[in-house]
Amino acid sequence: xxxxxxxxxSKKKILIAEHSGFCYGVKMAVDKAFDLxxxxxxxxxxxxxxxxxxxxxxxxxxxxxxxxxxxxxxxAGSACLIRTHGVDPEHIDSAxxxxxxxxxxTCPDVRRVQxxxxxxxxxxxxxxxxxxxxHPEIIGIMGHSKxxxxxxxxxxxxxDELEAALEGLPxxxxxxxxxxxxxxxxxxxxxxxxxxxxxxxxxxxxxxxxTFKRQTAAEKLAHDVDLMVVIGxxxxxxxxxxxxxxxxxxxxxxxxxxVEEIMNHPLLAQAEVIGVTAGASxxxxxVQEVIQYLESLN
Ligand code: SF4
Numbered sequence: 452x453x454x455x456x457x458x459x460x461s462k463k464k465i466l467i468a469e470h471s472g473f474c475y476g477v478k479m480a481v482d483k484a485f486d487l488x489x490x491x492x493x494x495x496x497x498x499x500x501x502x503x504x505x506x507x508x509x510x511x512x513x514x515x516x517x518x519x520x521x522x523x524x525x526x527a528g529s530a531c532l533i534r535t536h537g538v539d540p541e542h543i544d545s546a547x548x549x550x551x552x553x554x555x556x557t558c559p560d561v562r563r564v565q566x567x568x569x570x571x572x573x574x575x576x577x578x579x580x581x582x583x584x585x586h587p588e589i590i591g592i593m594g595h596s597k598x599x600x601x602x603x604x605x606x607x608x609x610x611d612e613l614e615a616a617l618e619g620l621p622x623x624x625x626x627x628x629x630x631x632x633x634x635x636x637x638x639x640x641x642x643x644x645x646x647x648x649x650x651x652x653x654x655x656x657x658x659x660x661x662t663f664k665r666q667t668a669a670e671k672l673a674h675d676v677d678l679m680v681v682i683g684x685x686x687x688x689x690x691x692x693x694x695x696x697x698x699x700x701x702x703x704x705x706x707x708x709x710v711e712e713i714m715n716h717p718l719l720a721q722a723e724v725i726g727v728t729a730g731a732s733x734x735x736x737x738v739q740e741v742i743q744y745l746e747s748l749n
Pocket of ligand 1: 560
């Protein structure tokens with residue numbers, strides 16, 4: 452059930468979607484990072500952005516937790532935190548070779564996908580990962596499949612990409628996993644298309660329950676409001692997907708990172724009932740700032 456925000460003095464009605472904001476995987480990683488920042492005697496680095504939210508990354512920077520793009524940038528003997536999206540296991544090997552203390556904040560749901568992808572490659576399936584090839588989570592998942600010599604693994608972000616991605620690869624035995632934050636419809640479309648040519652398929656629906664619940668609640672709320680405000684990093688695919696889900700439900704959605712971006716937005720004027728949701732990596736303080744602003748409108 453969607454909740455009405457506490458007594459709004461404005462004539463606009465603000466409704467907040469269930470399951471919006473930090474999921475348990477992100478909360479765990481953020482807590483771990485701030486804990487490490489205060490307890491570690493070694494300088495702390497994160498390989499890639501811990502989560503896809505620039506405001507949280509800035510706060511970590513204030514605590515001297517540095518975000519780097521490669522192990523080469525981390526001095527030997529430092530501490531390194533692996534982000535929620537996970538990494539290619541080769542990076543962990545390189546870190547250990549440099550005597551870097553590795554703390555793993557990979558979300559357990561992402562780790563499950565990595566294990567499935569490894570298992571499919573080991574069982575000699577051609578592995579299809581549903582997601583954007585350049586997304587860190589997909590790079591990590593594919594990296595696990597590639598641990599198996601001779602493995603064949605591709606990423607596709609829509610059924611239309613299958614043909615080109617699988618060109619020259621064996622297509623009779625296909626194993627499929629998906630990015631944890633993928634849209635269900637996209638995943639099902641890829642599975643349906645593979646079923647037309649593969650003689651054997653093994654499919655794991657690895658969309659995480661938190662994502663499914665968040666998207667379902669946002670879609671439900673979108674039907675009851677004039678406008679959806681979706682809060683979260685512009686580089687966050689789960690937040691971007693949330694906005695898509697709302698638009699697919701027929702409601703205009705504005706994707707903002709901070710309260711400043713929604714201030715005086717032209718779409719607010721006509722909207723009497725406004726829905727709010729937030730991506731998995733959006734901290735509560737950012738959500739509250741937006742809600743307070745919306746409540747102040749009259
Ligand atoms: S969205 Fe799902 S997979 Fe991603 S960190 Fe949260 S719980 Fe884990």
